[in-house]
Amino acid sequence: MSDTAAKVEAKASAISDQVAIEIQNMNKWYGTFHVLRDIDLTVYQGERIVVCGPSGSGKSTLIRCINALEEHQAGSITVDGTLLSSDLKNIDKIRSEVGMVFQHFNLFPHLTILENCTLAPIWVRKIPKKEAEETAMHFLTKVKIPEQADKYPGQLSGGQQQRVAIARSLCMRPRIMLFDEPTSALDPEMIKEVLDTMIELAEEGMTMICVTHEMGFARQVADRVIFMDQGQIVEQNEPEPFFNDPKSDRTKLFLSQILGH
């Protein structure tokens, strides 16, 4: 018990009062289909947020709006002080500050692991190749696959590919990381290696938004858990109260299904 208390303490101290992402009254439609409705969300620097909810509830759409992979039609999104508008300059700036890890890794199959990791630093950040390679090796070591640097993505296992994808994002030295179900395309034995990487990242104080159904991960690292349904944020709370004492019926139903109660 005191252990968790200490953990909460540590968590709370890592979060600064600096706002990293500010979403105000954001709405999105696919054609006439209202996917996201009146989303309000403030994420502080260093905060770790887990988003969960039933399939089709708009979780992916929400985090894809944050780095403008999807366009929103109403409301505002401010990332690290930059307002997301249709201005391409702003969009590219935000994207280079926000790392994203996808469900299906999306590594570049025609480039080696090292090239995957150095491409964006070299071309977007204009870092010299040598330096970019050193950074890449640093992060590949961190995700524990430096020896694979010269292989191609197709030669790695799913878990290894996902760790490369995380390293690739980190090489841009992002201030915020977005994860869209990073483990749901993996075999069970590989899930742990990816989660461990993410936990390590979380412990270093990276601002993270993770869409995931790994509730163990949520309990261990999240500062806040957000439950979405039908395009709305239905409930958000710290993990302890969220899991032990959900307020909304929809959350209760979802948790009972996913935790198999």
Add this chain to the structure above:
Amino acid sequence: MSDTNANSTVAFVRHDTIPEREPPLGERGLIKWLRENLFSSVTNGVLTVLSLWAIYLILAASLPWLLNGIWDAPSIRDCRTILDGARGGCFAVLTERWNQLLFGFQYPSDQYWRPTLAFILLFVAFAPVMFYKLPRKLLIMTAVYPFLGYWLIWGGSIWVPVFAAGGFVAGYMVYRQFITRSFAIAFFGAIVGAFVFWWIADFITPVLANLIPIELEFVKSRQVGGFMLNMILGVVCLSLALPLGIILALGRQSSMPIIKWICVVFIEFVRGVPLITLLFVANVVLAYFLPPEANFDLVVRVIIMITLFAAAYIAEVIRGGLAALPTGQYEAADSLGLDYPQSMRLIILPQALKISIPGIVNVAVGLFKDTTLVSVISMFDLVGMIRGPILSSTDWNGVYWELFGFAALLFFIMCYGISQYSQWLERQLATDHR
């Protein structure tokens, strides 16, 4: 232990190793191969025998014709006299008209070294593009080649190609200057820069040509012919059609409706029209539309038409490659902050082009062979030379097989080379280990 061994019929222990033996006679070497591949069943056996018979018939007819051929005779009549009724080809036409077949019948014969040199340098220019492991410095040769090649084949003052190249350099420098600000400004600035340079160069060229006269004998486009013309058309049109096809394919995917619409209309129109029609347009119709003083070289007009034609096909092939890429690749590139040109150049196109290689090669081979269609608009390419000056001459009237066989052989060598290269390239680029 030996007890149990002796008593039991089930238990078994081997104490010695069986030495290796050769497989039975019918199961090794040639006999095995023949049996498995040629005579594995009755049908297969019958087909094998029939095929052998067909091969025999073909060889029996063609070998004497090839081996017994006459390589040295002034005319077809002399050929026939020498052969004296025996079977044999009259290949003397190839030796006698060799230069005409390769260079056309009007290219000054003391200048044949020029196209020959251009042909050799062509390989030097293409090497760094085709074999990307060669040092990148060699690309300078590739950049210089279009101007050098033009000068070698057409000749004239060296200042014309030098200033033509200068215009591109000027445009590039303007581009470099403005690219940090905006792509559009840099792009149009580069075009303006290049044209201003050419406009000024137009005045300087004649003066310089008088002061420092470095020049080769000028050859008119009408004098360019033979297989050289096929090579020029094939190489130039393909080199231009590939980038144009990429631009069209990307344009067709564009989210900007006007650009998309222009590309779609262009592609669909050009694909819907036979090449021969476009060539007639180049030959006759364009002359009506262009102002009379715009004395547009026929070769240039034909190059434009064939390029547009090939570009439309290449665009469709590449569009297929683009469509085959998972959207995740676009999203990953976007999410890393790469802008549109970067993500296309570094992520999307390398993969899409790799997928498109077989299709592009298909178009390339087809285009190369289609260059012979210019003989229909009375240009004297290899086929035009054969059908025109050579076959209609009294000396060689009637040597169809030898001449057209030679043309076929030349085209086959080129096209087979392209095909082999593309297969090699595909193997080199296979990194996805599927």
